[in-house]
Ligand code: AOF
């Protein structure tokens with residue numbers, strides 16, 4: 001029996017279903033616009049053990065919400081069932097009535113939620129609406145794990161900037177390449193595929209103009225079946241050195257491409273790039289360093305709807321983000337190759353990262369070691 005219309009305690013099976021919901025929510029992370037990617041599982045027990053009768057995840061672009069698909073699948077089986085949601089159900093009227101209301105109407109008996117929703121239109125009101133409708137509510141089940149799946153959304157709400165992941169490949173001797181030596185292959189195919197998955201989970205990917213000029217990269221997601229999951233590309237190019245012949249410019253009609261540049265940069269080159277489909281974000285210079293002011297840039301990017309950015313290179317941009325304290329997640333991929341003394345030292349290595357940040361996980365991908373740190377204060 002569940003106590004209707006009140007907060008109710010966690011049950012033994014709750015973590016198992018919430019863990020499944022959190023994994024499922026990962027499916028659309030990075031592809032739901034300013035909305036978080038949320039998952040819902042509807043579970044009922046008719047005496048023969050719990051079974052999933054409906055599942056849903058926030059749709060690409062952010063609508064419909066997760067609850068809608070799960071309730072549609074469950075149909076009448078939702079009556080008396082438990083709904084597991086990775087985020088507090090919404091309480092506001094958008095293109096559809098609030099999800100909290102839909103759950104009540106479907107006859108859901110109990111809702112188990114993970115993360116709280118900081119959106120002022122929700123922020124506790126979803127749980128309130130459920131309880132007013134006679135639904136028992138259990139909150140904060142695996143809340144920290146669920147919050148990891150919506151980090152960008154939370155950071156944009158709390159700090160007014162996108163969440164930032166910095167990813168760097170390091171040789172075994174802690175180098176990130178050879179100055180002026182072009183692209184040095186440090187990592188193997190397994191961690192490269194993993195990198196493409198991480199790309200797909202961010203709204204945008206950022207590199208400096210130096211890296212772009214040296215490597216002429218595509219910066220897209222090239223996993224089979226995931227070509228449509230490519231993030232937007234942002235090139236940090238204050239003095240506008242990128243030319244319209246480069247790959248990112250030539251493919252700007254296929255994958256959204258932005259150049260962050262000073263307003264004083266060459267107007268003719270800007271016009272040529274704009275004609276190729278590139279858009280521009282105006283940056284200002286930091287009065288002390290003369291470099292791009294990153295906090296202002298991130299704020300402007302958040303205003304365009306970007307909730308998460310993967311910063312992929314090179315050394316200078318990595319150092320600027322680290323120095324400014326603007327890195328939320330740091331991914332270090334240590335390859336097996338040695339570069340030697342002529343190599344460019346990375347601004348941070350695995351040992352110093354271990355001292356400063358919290359290691360979330362460590363994996364071995366082929367010959368490479370992958371370290372994923374949370375940079376919380
Ligand atoms: C849910 N289920 O799957 C998601 C929710 O612009 P709208 O109307 O779609 O509302 C966006 C807000 O909805 C967002 O800020 C967050 O509060 C909530 N996201 N809520 O019930 C979902 N993605």
Ligand code: ZN
Pocket residue numbers: 065066067089090091098099100
């Ligand atoms: Zn909703």
